[in-house]
Amino acid sequence: MRAIIFANGEFADPQGARDLLRPGDLIIAADGGTRHALAAGMTPHVVIGDLDSLSPADQARVEATGTQVVRYPSRKDETDLELALLHAVRQGATEIVILAALGGRLDQTIANVLLLSLPELSGLDVRIVEGVQTAFLIQGGRGELLVEGQPGDTVSLIPLGGDAVGVTAEGFEWPLREDTMRFGPARGVSNVLTAQIARVRVRRGLLLCVHASKQVCK
Template sequence: MKIIIFANGELAAPAAEAARWVHPLDVSVAADGGTRHALAAGLTPDQVIGDLDSLPAELRARLEAAGTTFHVHPPAKDETDLELALLWAAAQEADEIIILGALGGRPDQELANLLLLALPELAGHAVSIVAGAWQIRLIRGGEELILRGEPGDTVSLIPLGGDARGITTGGLRYPLRQGTLRCGPARGVSNVLAEKIATVTLEEGWLWCFHQINHDGRETVPS
């Protein structure tokens, strides 16, 4: 099962993004204000999750009549609406989770949304933040990520929460062999696909992978 989550950040072309990522059997989830993106894409969300402070009452009534399920949380909460949506998706044992509209807007929320990829509950799930041509994944120690793209695609590897050790890449212009990327320096930024398929394996730590996709394709799930 694949779950598509619409967050309340910026989404320049909702219909185009939905056409690229959403399929008829996918479950669509709106994190509160992300409902506007789902509707702009021509979708009625299956689930709406959050404190609903961004959702007019008349719109909620219309969606309820259309069959949308609401998961209402109090405004005074520790989690963001997107975090609640991700926790719900993880509990459904989704094979893949795609997040649209997570970036843009307030920089603090944008950074927090990127950090949500490190939620312990998401371990073992294939989770991507998608923003235009960019697909962002988190590689955890012991995982391998397979990238499918075109030579020339930009790939940046950025450690999170400390040094990332035991990195081995294949199919990238600037390879690593059991290498370490330290947290802080920008050494892993702006690598390039040298082949149509590349791999990144990580032994210890966490590693963000930013893939700028310059074709109609996307990454596969980590193994």
């Protein structure tokens, strides 16, 4: 089952969100992300968070259609997006698309990206989608991951939380073979696809893959 989560960041592509929707998707809004879901013509199945950025009008609107509203206290350890991700996992989602996670406050943007490394999401297909950009994690020791796109697409591979060891990347203008990518230096930024399918493997560590497609990510 797939979940689409609307966070409370910047959201400039309602049509792109509509294009992503599949029958059977679980739609979750993280607090103020409700307004983004409604702007895209989607009624969330669940609204979750402390509701400090959910307008009374939007709350009344979704409650009138049967949306489940899960309210948490404002004094909590998790962000609203984190709560939404954990809720999706509890509902059995194996694939999660996160929208409106970027822009606005820098601290929240960074935290939203780092949420991809939550232990509860390990082994799941979780992606942040922002227009033509998609971000996801490549975990060490989990085999080969395919990056599908068009020649000329930009792909960045950025180590998270430490060095990424034994990195092999094929189908790129600057290929890698059993390389160590150090945490900190920007060596892996702005590589370029040379084929429609590229392959990346990591023996140990985490890589953040950011794929900027020539077409809207779907």
